[in-house]
Amino acid sequence: MHGKRFLKPGVILALLFTLALGSGCAVETRHKILAAVFEHVPPAGQQNAEPAPYVGHPRRQPPYKPPPAAVVRLKAYKPAFKFDWRGILLKLPKDAAGGVDWVAALEDDKIEPKAGLDPSSQDLYPVMPLDVQLDPKGLPMFDATFPHKPHTEWLACDSCHPKIFKMKAGADPITMAKIFAGEYCGRCHGKVAFEPTTGCARCHLALAGPQ
Amino acid sequence: MMPRLALCTLMLVSVGLAFPSRADKVLGDITIPRKGGESPNVTPEAVFPHWKHRLYFKCTACHEGLFQMKAGADNITMDALRNGKYCAVCHNGKTAFQVGFEYCDVCHVAPNGRSGK
Numbered sequence: 284m285h286g287k288r289f290l291k292p293g294v295i296l297a298l299l300f301t302l303a304l305g306s307g308c309a310v311e312t313r314h315k316i317l318a319a320v321f322e323h324v325p326p327a328g329q330q331n332a333e334p335a336p337y338v339g340h341p342r343r344q345p346p347y348k349p350p351p352a353a354v355v356r357l358k359a360y361k362p363a364f365k366f367d368w369r370g371i372l373l374k375l376p377k378d379a380a381g382g383v384d385w386v387a388a389l390e391d392d393k394i395e396p397k398a399g400l401d402p403s404s405q406d407l408y409p410v411m412p413l414d415v416q417l418d419p420k421g422l423p424m425f426d427a428t429f430p431h432k433p434h435t436e437w438l439a440c441d442s443c444h445p446k447i448f449k450m451k452a453g454a455d456p457i458t459m460a461k462i463f464a465g466e467y468c469g470r471c472h473g474k475v476a477f478e479p480t481t482g483c484a485r486c487h488l489a490l491a492g493p494q
Numbered sequence: 495m496m497p498r499l500a501l502c503t504l505m506l507v508s509v510g511l512a513f514p515s516r517a518d519k520v521l522g523d524i525t526i527p528r529k530g531g532e533s534p535n536v537t538p539e540a541v542f543p544h545w546k547h548r549l550y551f552k553c554t555a556c557h558e559g560l561f562q563m564k565a566g567a568d569n570i571t572m573d574a575l576r577n578g579k580y581c582a583v584c585h586n587g588k589t590a591f592q593v594g595f596e597y598c599d600v601c602h603v604a605p606n607g608r609s610g611k
Contacts, residue, residue: 399551
């Protein structure tokens with residue numbers, strides 16, 4: 284009885300000693316020892332293999348997402364105008380009819396127009412302060428005054444003389460009908476300068492009333 | 495999304511503010527009729543704004559060395575402008591914006607004031 288009781292722990296100790304010995308052995312030897320003792324021992328060399336990651340299968344396909352559209356990038360657009368044209372137009376002085384009063388704009392130094400395309404160009408012709416009276420006979424209210432000064436500020440002598448006006452006061456038969464038809468003063472007035480239909484008092488100074 | 499929308503709105507408003515005067519008819523605006531018989535629906539007729547040029551130049555700068563003082567007297571064509579004549583003397587990209595496909599609608603303004611492009 285006594286011997287058997289001693290044998291049981293001895294067998295267990297021997298087994299543990301064999302296992303401890305086998306764990307320090309080479310891979311093949313350890314596998315043989317482990318395979319002799321345990322079941323389902325993985326083959327040699329696969330003990331430390333990583334388990335394959337779990338891949339879940341979704342029940343539904345994810346919603347369709349269209350591929351991103353190609354972005355069209357245009358060439359950098361150089362703005363033609365850095366000017367606020369409407370603001371400039373509103374700031375210019377106006378005449379009684381609402382049009383731009385260019386003479387006042389020039390006198391008030393609102394604009395500094397150049398006489399030539401070259402920025403350094405100077406005026407070729409002097410400003411001539413000569414008023415020409417064009418008085419119709421028997422109609423003193425319609426005495427017309429032509430001021431050379433505002434015209435020579437913008438124009439040169441040969442702009443008008445002698446093609447449009449002879450260089451002699453009263454030499455041209457100027458009538459309002461011809462001006463409205465686009466002759467004489469009407470070559471510019473009504474086209475780029477103030478309209479003859481609304482600017483009566485700017486030539487017929489008596490119509491402006493007492494100043 | 496909202497910042498992008500706000501940016502688009504801002505851009506549209508700024509573009510609208512940059513070209514406001516094309517709808518205004520100012521005394522001296524000259525319409526240059528098309529000579530090739532093209533439909534004005536393709537490209538509208540060009541409009542020359544006298545007043546914008548009077549801000550910087552006196553009459554003598556262009557008249558009569560560059561342009562005659564009579565609308566339609568000069569045969570102004572896009573071919574002539576591409577050869578550096580008439581408007582292209584200044585509109586060359588240095589003095590003023592260059593004549594080219596980037597700036598068609600600056601001059602070719604539709605009668606309703608909208609861009610013809």
